[in-house]
Amino acid sequence: MNNSEILAALTEILEQRKKAKPDSSYVASLYDKGIDAILKKVGEEATETVMAAKDFQYHNEDAALRQKLIAEIADLWFHTMILMADQGLSADDVLKELASRFGVSGHDEKAARK
Amino acid sequence: MNNSEILAALTEILEQRKKAKPDSSYVASLYDKGIDAILKKVGEEATETVMAAKDFQYHNEDAALRQKLIAEIADLWFHTMILMADQGLSADDVLKELASRFGVSGHDEKAARK
Amino acid sequence: MNNSEILAALTEILEQRKKAKPDSSYVASLYDKGIDAILKKVGEEATETVMAAKDFQYHNEDAALRQKLIAEIADLWFHTMILMADQGLSADDVLKELASRFGVSGHDEKAARK
């Protein structure tokens, strides 16, 4: 699967969990607790990303700490995706915003790839 | 462009900026300042995401605040991408991690889409 | 009790908990988990402070939300005090730093109070 397909699959999972019972999954329980619980997790994962990056800075040959940093950023992205799903948004909105900001279109991309 | 292409184009831009002079772009100047400057921005954008989400919670019909939330999450993702580029990682690593975590593969995705 | 006495009493409690068994109190368990667990809480309480401040901004006549903001800042200060105790520091160090930074001494204070 490519990144588009992964993001689409995750978005679909996050939508499905909206219909699930609160106690059926972690994501369903977060929706049920509401936006403050989700935002608390976003702040928490950002802090854990910073901590993991500092550990990796001091041990940059350590594969486990490299993987830990990836896992923390994955947690951070994932919880922002839960936030977006909760608010009727998705990763598409974020990537469209980033693309427009950097002038990344089919045409510009060619230029960027040169 | 689809999301895979946008992420690939952004990743390429972030790699190119590594070779650029510090004063030639915002990203190049962040690399030059080092990991602490990048992490400080990650923390800052996480805080701004939380603030934008609270504003949107109170005015959830306000299109400008909806766009502000998208823009803050875009900032957050973008600065984690700068962090990853700085550390030899990329969005591919994060999405691969998320896919494995949720059992999202070509096969599972079919099941998820049902 | 005045603020000096409260800070001194809290500092003493935090020192005593260092000798306590991990399962005897929340603070003792945090010391036992180590600095990353403490830092995670600092990040979490900062996020909760931001959220409580936004809620109070939108309902600034609400006494419960006013108290919630105070409680979150109290949590934040308290967890930085745990961090300091864990690292051999205390509130005295922080207030001494702030006093020196603002030229607040017995003499300067008189000037400031005019």
Add this chain to the structure above:
Amino acid sequence: MNNSEILAALTEILEQRKKAKPDSSYVASLYDKGIDAILKKVGEEATETVMAAKDFQYHNEDAALRQKLIAEIADLWFHTMILMADQGLSADDVLKELASRFGVSGHDEKAARK
């Protein structure tokens, strides 16, 4: 000066700056920018506290990094004091809350000091 006096002097300085012109001091400019600018700083200083604590964890004999950690926590406390001043609160509210939470009164303190 003891901690009570330092907190009182800082509180007075923060009150005075409310009447000052925005461009006359850093604190006055923050009040003028509004609560979001203050909260952004709270989040930023929390992140810098986490980073400084990680650096000190790896070099715990380094006096400069010890001082850096103190300075970052001082920044964090100071910006929460600006937030409180901006919202009609003060350090007194926070310490009163902590005292009540830990049963720290004149009487309890004696017990705690034994």
